[in-house]
Amino acid sequence: MYEKELEALRRAGRFRKRELYSDSLDDFASNDYLGLSQKKKQFKKACKLVDEYRTISAKASQLVNGYHPIHRIFEMEMAEQNGFEEGMVVGSGFLANMALIEALVRKGDMLFMDEEYHASGVMAAELLGDRVVRFAHNDVDDLKAKLAAYPARRQIVAVEGVYSMGGDLCDKAIFEATDEAGALLIVDEAHSAGVLGKKLLGIFEHYGIVPHERHIKMGTLGKAYGSYGAYILASKTIISFLENRAKTVIYATAPSVFDTALAYVNMKYIRKHAKTFRAKTKERQQIAKDVLGVACESLILPVEVSDNEFAIFMQKGLLEQNYLVGAIRQPTVKKPILRVILNADVSVEKLRHLLKLIRLNLIQ
DSSP states (O other): OOHHHHHHHHHTTOOOOOOOOOTTSEEOSSSOTTOGGGOHHHHHHHHHHHTTSSOOSOOSBTTTTOOOHHHHHHHHHHHHHHTOSEEEEESOHHHHHHHHHHHHOOTTOEEEEETTOOHHHHHHHGGGGGGEEEEOTTOHHHHHHHHHHSOOSSEEEEEESBOTTTOOBOOHHHHHHHHHHTOEEEEEOTTTTTTSSTTSOOHHHHHTOOOOTTEEEEEESSSTTSSSOEEEEEOHHHHHHHHHHOHHHHSSBOOOHHHHHHHHHHHHHHHHTHHHHHHHHHHHHHHHHHHHOOOOSSSEEEEEOSOHHHHHHHHHHHHHTTEEOEEEOTTTSSSOEEEEEOOTTSOHHHHHHHHHHHHHHHHO
């Protein structure tokens, strides 16, 4: 029934399928930035925490009786650490973006979204019709011009702390411009929490920005935090509004109790070992600069390649060397890239070897 569409994807080098990759591969592809996905000791701590309660699963939506004490403990500590009034656990980063954008942008409001914002936010924005304005990626001047050109009852800006494909940081000037306009600011910290800042809290800490009532932070638990799920941090008023209006909170089963527990113990682990992780990050960024001449601001290293076929060819060749990297193609990116994650849990020797192999193939 869809054979022609699949064949067109194959011809364009855009066909995808799920793969079961060996655990023995050196992982430079996933968003497991700190390597916590393989820490069995943390897994056992999470099991012990869940075992303290009679109820071990979510059972229902959070507004029925799926809200678990572990959810609340996690929310409270995450909010306190990051300097926000209140927190909310959500089933995934995708659901968190859907909740925020679909619920917060009401009639008479305008959403200003970075053109490279995550697909989950873009999908939510499609529900809003003419209440959405896209601004040029990380371009504060374009944002200012559009904020001035589209007055609204509430103006809401949506950006990412670290952009998932380019690995670049949101410009601090965008925070300042949003404040000047009196707008709300949604910051997707999926790829910056656990990576940036002295305590690895993310872009707010990295820039020394103290959160206020117009700031909203969301992040995922399936990346640096080595688990699954997401969270939203904001003022008490905004969290209460989401409890009442966000469909992906009201009508979805509550997040997994175990996954929240695992994120909780990993959050504490990251805080305890922040200095070590910062040193590992800096060392790996320096290797990227030494070998490929690229100055990385995060743990995401995008390497642009000529076409989709070459991206797949490179990925397969590196697999033979036991290295797994991402071959990212359209529509995720405009031009194909090898997306290399500077995984803190893989040795610097292997990272250096991988990048030398990439460099060798790029110059041939």
